[in-house]
Amino acid sequence: MKLDINGAVREIEAPPDMPLLWVLRDLAGLTGTKFGCGMAQCGACTVHLDGHPVRACVTPVSAVGTRKIRTIEGLSSDGLHPVQRAWAEADVVQCGYCQSGQIMTAVALLEKKPQPTDADIDAAMSGNVCRCGTYVRVREAIHLASRLNRGAR
CATH class of the missing domain: 1.10.150.120 ([2Fe-2S]-binding domain)
Structure with a gap:
């Protein structure tokens, strides 16, 4: 599947039910998004889909579709957001x-x-x-x- 992550389209092989959190961390190497509770209760895994905050720990990668994913790494390359x-x-x-x-x-x-x-x-x-x-x-x-x-x- 193709995912638009921080403005770059990446080809990722992942099972459709894999949580977006693990796709980002384990398959895309973007470890800024954290695992907290795994139940969408703490917010540590928050990323943006088309500008809206979502909990990546409970969002299956198949639910992303063509929406743009933005992680903490995508805010600024130099930390100056x-x-x-x-x-x-x-x-x-x-x-x-x-x-x-x-x-x-x-x-x-x-x-x-x-x-x-x-x-x-x-x-x-x-x-x-x-x-x-x-x-x-x-x-x-x-x-x-x-x-x-x-x-x-």
């Missing part, structure tokens, strides 16, 4: 395990709502679990990324 910059500036990361999923969810939120309120952020991020409890810094980073995005225009 505004959300990544904001994450570093707000010092969000502690253990870091959940952060690729957190960042992908935040990017989708900001693409949909460029100037989110605290309530918007809390609602969008509510499905992403951070065992370290960095939620206040996540919210701060999303507001900062929103400002960085506005400054870049």
Whole structure:
């Protein structure tokens, strides 16, 4: 099957019921997307399909079709995407395990709502679990990324 991953079409041989997470990690070599719970409850495996956040651990690769897949690696080759910059500036990361999923969810939120309120952020991020409890810094980073995005225009 052909998959459009981060702007490059790749030929991948995978069983149709294989979760997208394992296709990305094991077959495409993109290990930024993490396995957390395997039940779509924690958000560590969040990627975008045509700009919409999805849980890759429960999305069979056969469900992707021609949609464009974007992973954390596809945000920026140099780590300078505004959300990544904001994450570093707000010092969000502690253990870091959940952060690729957190960042992908935040990017989708900001693409949909460029100037989110605290309530918007809390609602969008509510499905992403951070065992370290960095939620206040996540919210701060999303507001900062929103400002960085506005400054870049």
